[in-house]
Amino acid sequence: MEIRNVAIIAHVDHGKTTLVDNMIYQTHVLRENQEMGSLILDQNDLERERGITIFSKNISIFYKGVKINIIDTPGHADFGGEVERVLRMADGVLLLVDAFEGPMPQTRFVLQKALQLQLVPIVVINKVDKPNCRPEEVHEAVFELFFQLDATEEQLNFPTYYGSGKQGWFNQSLQPSQDITPLLDGIISHIPAPQVSEGPLQLQITSLDYSSFLGRIAIGKVQRGKICVNQPVCLVAADGSVRQAKVKELYVFEGLGKRNATTVEAGDIAAIVGLEDFAIGDTVADIQHPEPLPPLEVEQPTMHMLFGINNSPFFGRDGKYVTSRHLRERLMKETEKNLALRVEETESPDSFLVYGRGVMHLGVLIETMRREGYELTVGQPQVQVKIIDGQRCEPYEELVVDVPMDCASKVIDLVTRRKGTLLNMHTKGHMQRLEFEIPSRGLIGLRTQLLTATSGEAIMAHRFVAYKPWKGAIPSRINGVLVAKETGTVTAYALDKLQDRGIFFVEPGEEVYGGMIVGENNKPGDLVVNTNEGKKLTNMRASGSDAAAQIIPKRRMSLEECMEYIQQDECIEVTPSHIRMRKVILDAEQRKKQQKIMAPSE
Structure with a gap:
């Protein structure tokens, strides 16, 4: 059976999950009488409430006899760790870009990761039905971005599809088609089948699932060889240690769920039950020839917060889990699947330093914990400081703000007060796009101020750039x-x-x-x-x-x-x-x- 493994990457809110909905309905994954509504894959309560994807998901569809494994990835920069690891399962990517907004900071981040892994890109310019959209200009901007990121000759020769996820069509021209079949045909013709090398079994664990009946489930692409039920295997950890294990059950992705399988061939994505004490990045290898794959590398966190037990007078009124033991166990469990998160113990047994990618990354963890019944206290977010060549350095971010023209001066004033530097300023339709370089510290609390100053009109996005010399004190809250x-x-x-x-x-x-x-x-x-x-x-x-x-x-x-x-x-x-x-x-x-x-x- 022919297989295609494709990841869908984009900046937040450019329409990834809506595109997946179209693919699901187009290929009749659901029964005729089954109505799932929109955002089918965003089933987590937090994802529904915030309208964003937080966790990557695997599904598969069948089209013209070809199995297409689709990986839906988060678009927000704070969840970049999710994107970095799941791209290892893909052979190609659909890069989705908004026909009005064009490439944004997170577009650059995820595309850079995909190009480094030599994945084959297809560019999809979405939302061409929006007023003031500029698909031709956006296409040129995407090509420029590929060029800046040192794409190869083959990658620069990417096919482009235009369409509207909302209206349910995609085509290689701006003329609306009946449905999204031109895009599905493009995936089969442009995305290569998985490259399979000869040799014994190799599978890298890139994702985790959990079942109350089966326990922890390891998910990854079979790079070579094949894996079978009841097969004895070796688990090679990142530190080089080797342990023996046995495959109890095997699953492959089919539609929105999983199906039992006896054997999974190289190139397909498998879910394995029966492995114990495994971590993301470990290699499942042949018992006779345990050869590990290169370890997964994820960019380091840039922010940390102090998590501690709740010691207020109202302690223990609401929560089920209130002790430091409960808190420690939950945080350590989170680090197993959340690669961009790091936890360190402090001198006090009641508090822990938790490192993450940003305020939203840490906020989603805290919100998830409180919904599970935990009580805790969290301190002020602090940026991660490093000493580089004897100099104190802090993380800097690229900040892009889209605002109506009459609000641009207010935004520039607010950002420069927080040590931001204006790099670029250009008009986009009736909006002004402002590009800044700003210390990560300056972003804390900035969104609320920008929305207040622009009457809720500002759209801001940012991504980590590099560590640079410390910029001095940044004014904080004025009022007591x-x-x-x-x-x-x-x-x-x-x-x-x-x-x-x-x-x-x-x-x-x-x-x-x-x-x-x-x-x-x-x-x-x-x-x-x-x-x-x-x-x-x-x-x-x-x-x-x-x-x-x-x-x-x-x-x-x-x-x-x-x-x-x-x-x-x-x-x-x-x-x-x-x-x-x-x-x-x-x-x-x-x-x-x-x-x-x-x-x-x-």
Whole structure:
């Protein structure tokens, strides 16, 4: 049977998952009466809520007697680790580009990885039905990008398809076709069949799955040889150690699920049950000739946060898993499948340093953990600093912001204040595209400010470039916070009297504790306030003073907004039901003493 292994890569929101939906419906993977809606592969709750792909997925379709294994990859830069490892299973890539936006920072990142692995590209220019789209200009920009990334002569000779995932057609011209069959024909004719070399079994584990019945399942492409059920194999780890194992069950991908198989030939993607203590990057090899494949290399994390147990007065109210042992086990389990994540133990047994690719990468981990029933506290995100040639260096990112022309000056002002440098500025339709180089530290909290300054019109994207010399202090939050004085329930009477002090994050009836952040001060510096004060009741009544309190609605903040908001002396308490910001030191007197100790050293 002929096989094609193809990965779909693109910048976030350029239409990868919608294209996969079209392929599924076109090849009748679903029954006639089975309606799955849109975004079929984004089944995770977080993916549905955020409208992005977070985890890569494998499916297969059959077209004209050829089995096409499709790998849907994430588009956001923070989940680049997912893309880097799953590209090893592919022989070609569909590079999806928005017909209006053109190549974006993440397009460059994923394309560079694909070209380095010598994968054969097909360019798909999507969303040509959008107003102001510019497919010819975008095609030239994609060619320029290939050239900049040192593509080979064969890779530069890529075929291009135009179409609309929403309308369900793709063609080599801008004339709409009936469906996406021209693109499927293109995959069969342009993407090569897997190259199979002679020799004993070799399969590199590039992905993990988990079943409550079968346990951990190893997924990878059979590079050479074949693998069979009940076959004794060797598991070669990254450190060179060799262990014997046995294949208990074998599966191949078929449609949206998996099908039992007795043998999987070279070139196909297999899911193996029965291996124990394996990690991503390990090689499943022949027991007589255990030859390992080159280890998987994933770019290192650029940001870290301190994860600790929840030690607030409300500890243990919501969560099932609250101890440091639970926290440690969960974080170590995450590192097995999340290659871009690293966990280090600290001097305290109750806290761990967790390294990731960015605020969203770490935010998705925290959000997943709280939904599983964990309680924890997390500190302010910090960038990873390195000493290179005796010089202190920090990560820099390429930042691209698309804004209406009248907002461009506000964006330039905000980014340059955070040590960003404007590299390029050009007009794209009725929008202005601004390209900056900025330290990763400058990005923390920038998205909220940009959206506020541009009335929600700014679209920003960024990708890691390199480590460069430290750029000095970056201005952080100007306003102080309002901190609760004592534990109790917030009253409308107290909030009404305090409303001129700032904006509140709590509302009447909520429980607070001493040291919890309940609002933002209108001025610099922190202010301790009593939000629990009740009205003194008397038998005297007055017509004006007894009117109902008019309370401004509280400001609601998402987990990522909280992560970008807090300062070094603050942290976030995360439980299944609540996200609360608080001071690291809850007692007001202790905080004052700490500030006096810290003052001379600054």
